[in-house]
Amino acid sequence: MITVFRQATPEERKRYYSEEWDREDVPDFIVDSIKKREFGFDHDGLGPRDRYNTFNSIDELADFLKNRSPFAAYCSVSLYEYPKKRENWERAELVFDIDAKDLPVKNCCGEGMVCEVCLNRAKNMVMEIDTNLKQLKLENVYYVYSGRGYHIRILDTDIMEIGEAERGFILDYIRASVPVRDESKTKKGRDPTLYSAGYTGIFRSRFADIIEYAEPEDFKEFGLGTVKAGEIIRNRDAVVEDLRKGRDRAIRKIIKDPRAYKRFEERVTVQISKFLDAKVTVDIKRILRLPSSLHSKVSMKCMVVEDLERFDPLRYAVPEFVDFADFADYQAGKTKTI
Ligand SMILES: [Zn+2]
Structure with missing residues (x-):
């Protein structure tokens, strides 16, 4: 270098x-x-x-x-x-x-x-x-x-x-993300800011960028286990291409559990707000x-x-x-x- x-x-x-x-x-x-x-x-x-x-x-x-x-x-x-x-x-x-x-x-x-x-x-x-x-x-x-x-x-x-x-x-x-205060978290002394996904088309193209550049460690922080992270990494091109076209089918095929998907999406949204x-x-x-x-x-x-x-x-x-x-x-x- x-x-x-x-x-x-x-x-x-x-x-x-x-x-x-x-x-x-x-x-x-x-x-x-x-x-x-x-x-x-x-x-x-x-x-x-x-x-x-x-x-x-x-x-x-x-x-x-x-x-x-x-x-x-x-x-x-x-x-x-x-x-x-x-x-x-x-x-x-x-x-x-x-x-x-x-x-x-x-x-x-x-x-x-x-x-x-x-x-x-x-x-x-x-x-x-x-x-x-x-x-x-x-x-x-x-x-x-x-x-x-x-x-x-x-x-x-x-x-x-x-x-x-x-x-x-x-x-x-x-x-593509709207900060929303989650008062239930305030009481527990956690960051009360939730970012809602909002504006779907823009959100998915930012989502694609996050998936394209994330490493296994990042996926772990997004709440995914090694198996799911590995599956996304193996299918990365298809997932990214799908998201760039405004679709989330490929990623949902990997993370099937709706609760797990919601948690994953929430954490990715916080990252998106940092662009x-x-x-x-x-x-x-x-x-x-x-x-x-x-x-x-x-x-x-x-x-x-x-x-x-x-x-x-x-x-x-x-x-x-x-x-x-x-x-x-x-x-x-x-x-x-x-
Ligand atoms: Zn660099």
Whole structure:
């Protein structure tokens, strides 16, 4: 395994912002509303502690980035009348965050890490969500590679004006699971949140992803014994294909007992709810990584993705200061994991 994901040095950050960063890579949807947005910066790798910054133009932002070469740069999804004080909130993009390092049943690489496999899974999830958003007739949708996953940013006028509760409803639809409080569990001191399967079609395609990537250990956590887990693994392709077509016949043929199936489905649903970070979607004052900026922790570019299907972050989001020799084998197909 070649370690390419490594932290950028201050010199490399400087080089990136003076030689490679291009104002043209800041999307118009930010440039056009730059005066109304709050910017946040992380100067030392300890988090975006420099908040409440504002810029009157892209030139001002460019000067700041070139002078300071921040560890990370963020910008609000919200527009304010007074962004410097975060006062008089006007509207906010609706955002979904898919982080490859936090995908459920992730067995490809270590905790907090990303590799070709989980980055690809995250991208497939974004493409699925894209289909769901089209069903909702949302049109002004942008995709951003965040450095370790993807942001989906929606700027349809009506949507930008909705509050946190309505954002929660759309989130439930997109992640195909609805949190329901189970009061009987509260008394026993257990987590009272149950996730109902809801929205069958979307639920089954997420279900397929969980089955596709689960290991025997995961199936055990879903309440299955070794025999049933083994049967699913042996028939994995057929089960996954069936679920992707919106059917659950193949999986029910394996788990015949309705009570066992219900328990299994409940546990899978909790995993499905983890595909998206709920906090990011419902928070209307969030700051998100600025497209065009450097994700210094992993030395990757945060960038708008035009052609999702053809986008490969390991080809397009690698800054010039990263030694490209490390990628030569990957590009030649000699290594599977980077
Ligand atoms: Zn991985």
